[in-house]
Amino acid sequence: MDVKTLKTRVCQAVEEHKEEIMALGDSIFQEPELGYKEYKTAAKVKQFIEEKIGMPYEDGIALTGIIGKMSGRDHKANLAIMGELDAVVCPEHPYADPDTGAAHSCGHFAQVAATFGAALALKASGVMEELDGDIEFWGVPAEECVEIEWRNELRSKGTISFLGGKQEMIKLGYLDNVDLSLMIHSQPGSTCKTTGTSVGFVSKFVKYTGKEAHAGGAPHNGINALNAAQIGLMAIHANRETFRDEDTIRVHPIITKGGDLVNIVPADVRIEAYVRGKTMASVLDASKKVNRSFEAGAMAVGAEVEIVEIPGYMPRINNKAMNELFAANCAELIGAENCTYTEHSTGSSDYGDVEHLIPGIHPYVGGATGVEHGSSYAIQDREMLYLVAAKAMAMTAIDLLANGAEKALEIKQNFTPVYANKEEYLAAWEELMK
Numbered sequence: 001m002d003v004k005t006l007k008t009r010v011c012q013a014v015e016e017h018k019e020e021i022m023a024l025g026d027s028i029f030q031e032p033e034l035g036y037k038e039y040k041t042a043a044k045v046k047q048f049i050e051e052k053i054g055m056p057y058e059d060g061i062a063l064t065g066i067i068g069k070m071s072g073r074d075h076k077a078n079l080a081i082m083g084e085l086d087a088v089v090c091p092e093h094p095y096a097d098p099d100t101g102a103a104h105s106c107g108h109f110a111q112v113a114a115t116f117g118a119a120l121a122l123k124a125s126g127v128m129e130e131l132d133g134d135i136e137f138w139g140v141p142a143e144e145c146v147e148i149e150w151r152n153e154l155r156s157k158g159t160i161s162f163l164g165g166k167q168e169m170i171k172l173g174y175l176d177n178v179d180l181s182l183m184i185h186s187q188p189g190s191t192c193k194t195t196g197t198s199v200g201f202v203s204k205f206v207k208y209t210g211k212e213a214h215a216g217g218a219p220h221n222g223i224n225a226l227n228a229a230q231i232g233l234m235a236i237h238a239n240r241e242t243f244r245d246e247d248t249i250r251v252h253p254i255i256t257k258g259g260d261l262v263n264i265v266p267a268d269v270r271i272e273a274y275v276r277g278k279t280m281a282s283v284l285d286a287s288k289k290v291n292r293s294f295e296a297g298a299m300a301v302g303a304e305v306e307i308v309e310i311p312g313y314m315p316r317i318n319n320k321a322m323n324e325l326f327a328a329n330c331a332e333l334i335g336a337e338n339c340t341y342t343e344h345s346t347g348s349s350d351y352g353d354v355e356h357l358i359p360g361i362h363p364y365v366g367g368a369t370g371v372e373h374g375s376s377y378a379i380q381d382r383e384m385l386y387l388v389a390a391k392a393m394a395m396t397a398i399d400l401l402a403n404g405a406e407k408a409l410e411i412k413q414n415f416t417p418v419y420a421n422k423e424e425y426l427a428a429w430e431e432l433m434k
C-alpha cells in the first residue's frame, strides 16, 4: 500500500473517532494538574488506552508518566510520539484548579489528545500493520519548570533527579531504544509553525548572608547583604557586553527576599536567576560570569554568598528533514499559505534534552486563542487543535516508517548527536552543575 493511501486511511480514522479524541482533550483542559502530580490526567490517558486503543502500556514512570507501545509488521526503527501531561500556574484562568492555581494555558492538553488520538487512528485504520517500525506514545510529566522548591525537595529525597519529566525519563533509560521522536506544541492562531533552534538554560538560587545590626544606631557593626546583592546584579550588567549576539544569552535575575525589617541591616537576601543561551557551551560561559558577579558582590562588603545550581533544559535543535516532512503534511491539511517557519526562538523546553540524543521536532499547531501562559488562553478551533495535530503527527509517522522505514533510517544515519548516549548526557549535566 502506498504512503498516500496510508495517510488517507489514518486521516479518515481520526475523523471517525473525532468525538472521543476531542472529549479526551476537553476533559484534560478542564482538570489541570501541575508537573509530577498529573495523576488524574494520567488516569484519563490510561482509560483511553484501555477502552479506545488497546495497546500494552506502562504507567507510573517518573511518578506520573505513561508509555503505550504499538508494533509494526517489521521493527527497523522505533519512533516516540510525545505529549506533555502538565499545566502551568495561572490562578485567574476560568478553568484554574482552585487549590493549586494550575491551568492549561500552555495547551499541553491538546498535545495529549493529539498524541493518543494519533495512536487510536494508526491502530483503528490498520495502518500500523503496514509500517516497518514501531511507535511508542509518551504521556510525559512536568515540562513546565514550576514549583522548583518542591521539586528540589523531591530531588534531595532521591525521588527524582531532574526538574523536567523528559530528562527524568531519559535518566531512567526510556529513551535508550528510541531512534527518533516527534511532538507538537499547541499555539494560538490558525497556522502551523516549524522551528529551527531555541535556547537552553540553567537556574540558580543565590543566598547572601550578612550580619544584622541596627540600621540607624549601629550600621557600622553590620554587613549589608542587600548591598552585596545589588553589587552582584550590577556586576552581571557589566558583563552583558561580553555576550555574543549569536549566542542569544538572556540573564534575568529577581530578588526574592530583600531583608527582614527596614531598621535592621539586611543579613539574609535571596535571588533567583535564569541564564539562557543558544548552546550549552554558551550557557556555561555566561553562567560562570554570572557566578563571578554574585561572588564579587559578596567580596565587596564582606558578606557570604551561596549559589545553588539547578539544572535547566538544553536548547532545542530541531531536525531539518523531519521538519520538512511535518510541514508538507500540514500544508496538505491546512494549505501551504498557513504553514510558517521560525529559525530561532528564545523559549525553553526539556524536549531540547531529547534532541541532544536523537533526531526530533517540536513544531506548533494552532487552534487556541488568547495569551500563552495567560488567563485568556482558550480553545478556539477544536478541529485544528486536536485533529489536525493528530493527523499531522500520524502522517509524519507514516512518512518515517513506511517502505522499510527508509526515511527514519536515513535521518538516523545523517544525525550526529551532541551526546552519543545517556551516560555522556548525564555526565554533561553533572559537569554543568559543578
Ligand SMILES: [Zn+2]
Residues within 6 Å of the ligand: 106, 107, 108, 143, 185
Ligand atoms: Zn508548553
